[in-house]
Amino acid sequence: MAMLVLLAIGAHAGSLKSNAERVRSEAGDKDSIIVTFGHKTRLIIYGENRQELEKIMKYDLNALLKDLKVRLDSTQADTTFLREEFNGNKYLKDPTDASEKDYVRIGLRGIHIKDGDTRVSIDGNGVEVKDGEEVVASDSTYRRIGKRFHRKSWGGSSPRKGFNVAFGLNTYGTNEATPGFNKDDYDLKPFGSRYVSLGYVASANVVRGKNARFTLDFGVDFSWYNMMYDGNNTIIKTEDGVEFPLVTDDNNQEVEVRKSKLVVPYVNLSVMPTLSFSRSFISYISAGAYGGYRLGSYTKVRKVGTKDVDHDRRNFYIEDLRYGLAAEIGIRNFPDFFVNYDLNYLFEANRGPSVRMLSFGVRLF
Secondary structure, three states, X not given: OXXXXXXXXXXXXXXXXXXXEEEEOXXXXXXXXXXXXXXXXEEEEEEOOHHHHHHHHHEOHHHHHHHHHHHHHHOOOOOOEEEOOOOHHXXXXXXXXXXXXXXXXXXXXXXXXEEOOEEEEEEOXXXXXXXXXXXXXXXXXXXXXXXXXXXXXXXXXXXXXXXXXXXXXXXXXXXXXXOOOOHHHHOEOOOOOXXXXXXXXXXXXXXXXXXXXXXXXEEEEEEEEEEXXXXXXXXXXXXXXXXXXXXXXXXXXXXXXXXXXXXXXXXXXXXXXXXXXXXXXXXXXXXXXXXXXXXXXXXXXXXXXXOOEEEEEOOOOEOOEEEEEEEEEEEOOOOEEEEEXXXXXXXXXXXXXXXXXXXXXXXXX
């Protein structure tokens, strides 16, 4: 739920006699609630619709206002206007109310994602996207799991054809000694550095036999490198290149971080010759090449003891183009394994450490 709480505090507030009125927002006929305290103090709660406003009953507004008072007491500014943005989930009366929490769940029953009111489900029944209770997109004829894991007939084309979701880890495939850089400063957490890919594969038959088939697969996908640093370091951009300093507080003292990572998304194209088998424990073997273009990059730092997250959106001298070699192996009745190795260096020459990325994991669909 997205909620904006705007509190305008008058310098001379009147009595605490309060009353409430429900009004239409002038911007787009949206719903809002205005609570007035005296003549110069107002609490405005804005929602996309009536249902959103009703969700406010699940939250402890007293706790929210107490936190706001703490922030007011801590500010040194002498102002009559303050704008604050809060993560509303921390004020739920029932912390176990999963309906209000965002999540990503990956398991044998498929992939289920919730981001605000948007829900995405990918399972044996197909792909379904909901906005609230309204279905905005679906594919009821989609049967990717059945085709991949429980093949009953020898037909169609490549087993890689169709919608694909890949999940795994990424690390440095090559980490060469680079003058001016200490490898310990940018070392990655093994299980915190994750790789995610969403895409589609089209296939063309080249040779089709009774028990084997050779196809040429063409794919397009969006992928993300999540490089989580193993320590209290982060990455910053300077005029000469990148650096990996320790995260510090306002007094320039080192602080412990709960999460510090660099995220780099790409859009990619791939060509993968694939050899598949009809009655073998190995359902297919595929190898080929890919190329991608960087869509952006940013850092995400969260210090221990706080829920605040700092972002820094820069290019960090990361190469715009990505290209490399890929391989996959399919095992019947089991997720397929993949490995990608970038042939290009992650950073521009003389701007960062000489590292190439390696990602590996499983294709869930």
